[in-house]
Amino acid sequence: xxxxISIIIRSIILITxxxxxxxxxxxKQLSQLNIFETISGIVLGGIAAFHTVDPYNSFYYALLAMxxxxxxxxTIEKLSLKSKRIRDFTDGKSTVFIQNGKVMEENLKxxxxxxxxxxxxxxxxxxxxxxxxxFAVLEPTGELNVLPKRENRPITLKDLNIAPAxxxxxxxxxxxxxxxxxxxxxxxxxxxxxxxxxxxxxxTIDNVFLGQVDHQGQLFLDLYDDHIAVPEPAQxxxxxxxxxxxxxxxxxxxxxxxxxxxKELYDRNQKRLQEAIRRIEPYLK
Amino acid sequence: xxxxxxxxxxxxxxxxxxxxxxxxHASTTEQDLKTTIDETSQLIKIARQDIHQQIIxxxxxxxxxxx
Numbered sequence: 001x002x003x004x005i006s007i008i009i010r011s012i013i014l015i016t017x018x019x020x021x022x023x024x025x026x027x028k029q030l031s032q033l034n035i036f037e038t039i040s041g042i043v044l045g046g047i048a049a050f051h052t053v054d055p056y057n058s059f060y061y062a063l064l065a066m067x068x069x070x071x072x073x074x075t076i077e078k079l080s081l082k083s084k085r086i087r088d089f090t091d092g093k094s095t096v097f098i099q100n101g102k103v104m105e106e107n108l109k110x111x112x113x114x115x116x117x118x119x120x121x122x123x124x125x126x127x128x129x130x131x132x133x134x135f136a137v138l139e140p141t142g143e144l145n146v147l148p149k150r151e152n153r154p155i156t157l158k159d160l161n162i163a164p165a166x167x168x169x170x171x172x173x174x175x176x177x178x179x180x181x182x183x184x185x186x187x188x189x190x191x192x193x194x195x196x197x198x199x200x201x202x203x204t205i206d207n208v209f210l211g212q213v214d215h216q217g218q219l220f221l222d223l224y225d226d227h228i229a230v231p232e233p234a235q236x237x238x239x240x241x242x243x244x245x246x247x248x249x250x251x252x253x254x255x256x257x258x259x260x261x262x263k264e265l266y267d268r269n270q271k272r273l274q275e276a277i278r279r280i281e282p283y284l285k
Numbered sequence: 286x287x288x289x290x291x292x293x294x295x296x297x298x299x300x301x302x303x304x305x306x307x308x309x310h311a312s313t314t315e316q317d318l319k320t321t322i323d324e325t326s327q328l329i330k331i332a333r334q335d336i337h338q339q340i341i342x343x344x345x346x347x348x349x350x351x352x
Contacts, residue, residue, distance in 0.1 A: 166317055188314045217312050239305040246298045250336075253292065265339055269332040276328040280306075283318050 003055045010059060014048040017063065021070045026077065034091045034140065040073035092140035098133050101149065111138060122146060165282040167215050174211030174221075187213045194219075201230055216283075236284040240277070247273040287350050289343045296340060299333040 021044060025037070033041065044066055051062035080087040095107045097118060108118060119130075121144035127133050135147040157164050171183035179191055197219045198205060210222040221230050247270055254266035306326040310319060344351045 166315060168315075216309075235305075236309065239302065239309070242298055242305070243302050246295055246302065249291070249295045249298070250332075253288070253295070256288070262339065262342075265335060269335050272328045272332045276325045276332075279321055279328075280325045283321060 006055045007052065010055070010062075011052045013059075014052055014062065014066075017066060018044060018048050021066065025070070025073055036076060036090055037073060040069050043069050044073075094140060095138045096135070097138055097144065098130070098136035098146075101131065101134055103130065107138075113138075118144075163282060165285070170215065171213045172210065173213050173219075174205065174208045177206045177208055177224075179205065184213075187217065189213065189217065203228065203230070240281065240284040243273060243277050243280075247277060289340070289347070289350050292336065292340055292343060296333065296336045299329060299336060303329050303333065 022041070025041075047062055047065050047069070051057055051059065076086070076090060080090045095111050096104055097107055097113070098104065103118070108114075113121075121138075122128070122130065122133065122136065125136075125144065125146040127146055127148060132148055132152045133146055134149045136144055138144050168187075171187040173180055173184045173187065173189070173194060179194060181191070184190065184194065194211075195205075198208070198221075201219075201221060203221065203223060207223050207225055207228075208221055209224050212220045214220065216236055218235060223230060250266050250270035250273060254263050254270060257263050257266065303326055306322050306329065310322045310326070313319060313322075
């Protein structure tokens with residue numbers, strides 16, 4: 001067998017083997033690998049590369065060596081999933097750099113971090129003042145995670161005491177003019193509904209490039225033909241607007257009338273509407 | 286527009302709001318939203334009935350404007 005044919009065959013086999021080994025070792029990103037996983041990855045690649053271009057080496061040795069390295073990496077990975085102690089050993093532990101707003105100097109020294117390194121890492125996290133930081137921890141991957149002090153954290157709806165309406169993920173129900181049945185079922189809708197909605201907006205399914213359903217079950221469409229104007233979903237906005245209008249009308253009637261009885265009636269119902277708006281508003285936005 | 290017809294417009298809007306809420310109630314599967322709609326449409330219903338009484342009252346007062 002000429003050497004070049006042997007190289008081709010070896011390459012193909014080794015590529016296949018390597019592919020499956022890497023697959024079985026799990027899909028982690030390079031930066032998430034611990035030291036052992038990185039090394040075994042490099043060695044596996046090295047063995048494959050070395051035996052591909054050297055036709056005088058026994059091919060079975062290559063497979064054997066790769067298999068051993070694979071088994072070793074695989075066992076350690078599985079064991080470290082089971083036991084915390086092995087995990088601490090292979091993955092390393094995280095180190096606390098700042099606790100209760102105070103820098104832990106010994107931990108810095110242990111990890112070989114100077115003050116400048118720490119400040120740089122903090123700046124990476126948008127913290128320019130150490131006094132703004134409540135807690136900072138160095139992960140085994142070398143990343144610093146920072147918890148700012150309570151007053152420096154971004155404001156949330158919880159802080160503002162606003163109760164948001166529950167939100168569901170939007171579903172893409174039409175792509176390239178085809179109805180996608182699974183997302184449609186996820187949104188608990190059916191093709192009949194979709195056809196009715198399309199008819200309402202006066203478009204054919206072939207003309208739809210993308211169709212999405214939001215959490216309120218409203219359909220948004222993007223058409224191939226951009227000259228056709230599609231109304232944006234506004235059912236719920238319309239409902240809210242008419243509620244507000246009605247409330248304002250009643251308020252106006254209450255102000256305009258001189259009859260105290262009628263005034264009282266308008267005012268009472270105006271308040272009812274106000275209460276109704278307050279309750280439903282978060283859902284209609 | 287007389288006051289009577291203004292109030293009647295408002296009454297019609299209330300009816301349409303009630304129907305809109307019913308539509309939303311039927312089209313959603315979220316339990317949270319369903320309960321909120323139930324509460325809201327109850328409020329709207331009471332207001333609508335109240336305004337209806339007022340319309341009858343206004344019509345009686347000035348029958349020449351009755352539509």
